Amino acid sequence: MSRIGKRAVTVPSGVTANVEGQTVKVKGPKGALS
Numbered sequence: 001m002s003r004i005g006k007r008a009v010t011v012p013s014g015v016t017a018n019v020e021g022q023t024v025k026v027k028g029p030k031g032a033l034s
Contacts, residue, residue, distance in 0.1 A: 011017050015028035025034045 009017075012028075015026065018025045023034060026032065
């Protein structure tokens with residue numbers, strides 16, 4: 001894996017990120033992604 005893939009991702013306040021198996025779900029004030 002590249003070095004950029006090992007960097008931590010900062011999550012702003014008001015945004016939640018959940019990892020479920022191989023799926024990442026992100027939910028915030030502007031919407032949601034999965």
